Amino acid sequence: xxxxxxxxxxxxxxxxxxxxxxxxxxxxxxxxxxxxxxxxxxxxxxxxxxxxxxxxxxxxxxxxxxxxxxxxxxxxxxxxxxxxxxxxxxxxxxxxxxxxxxxxxxxxxxxxxxxxxxxxxxxxxxxxxxxxxxxxxxxxxxxxxxxxxxxxxxxxxxxxxxxxxxxxxxxxxxxxxx
Numbered sequence: 001x002x003x004x005x006x007x008x009x010x011x012x013x014x015x016x017x018x019x020x021x022x023x024x025x026x027x028x029x030x031x032x033x034x035x036x037x038x039x040x041x042x043x044x045x046x047x048x049x050x051x052x053x054x055x056x057x058x059x060x061x062x063x064x065x066x067x068x069x070x071x072x073x074x075x076x077x078x079x080x081x082x083x084x085x086x087x088x089x090x091x092x093x094x095x096x097x098x099x100x101x102x103x104x105x106x107x108x109x110x111x112x113x114x115x116x117x118x119x120x121x122x123x124x125x126x127x128x129x130x131x132x133x134x135x136x137x138x139x140x141x142x143x144x145x146x147x148x149x150x151x152x153x154x155x156x157x158x159x160x161x162x163x164x165x166x167x168x169x170x171x172x173x174x175x176x177x178x
Contacts, residue, residue, distance in 0.1 A: 033114045044106035051100055064089070130164055137161060 037045070050056060067089055071080040082088040137160055141151050151157055 048107040
């Protein structure tokens with residue numbers, strides 16, 4: 001999903017207000033993505049937060065300890081129901097691990113989609129900024145040349161004045177990656 005980031009620039013606002021508007025728009029992508037979550041994704045996110053806590057770890061450790069104590073006949077008056085090697089406990093723990101993994105994957109997949117959107121926005125902003133900076137450098141060079149300053153002898157400036165070839169950079173990255 002491409003977004004026209006030029007729409008976030010308002011010539012009637014100060015530069016600080018324009019930057020604030022752009023930052024607010026970028027931050028709102030997460031909020032908008034969160035608002036569009038399905039009930040399943042919201043539930044998975046809630047469970048991921050709850051299951052990724054010290055409280056959940058403590059509850060699990062306590063539960064397993066009690067289970068083991070009961071089933072090794074260490075607690076008088078309670079008859080063992082899953083004697084060593086704790087086959088039923090093994091099944092319960094395996095099922096818990098499967099469900100926890102799926103819940104975490106649902107949340108991670110949604111976060112990955114949000115991050116992909118952010119990366120696309122950042123790429124667009126960087127592309128726009130590169131063009132703006134190059135234009136500013138060209139304007140500064142024109143002003144300096146009118147003042148009689150020779151710019152041709154500066155190889156770094158000459159390199160900066162050249163347009164960045166995004167397609168060539170992409171090809172280089174693809175070549176390096178694969």
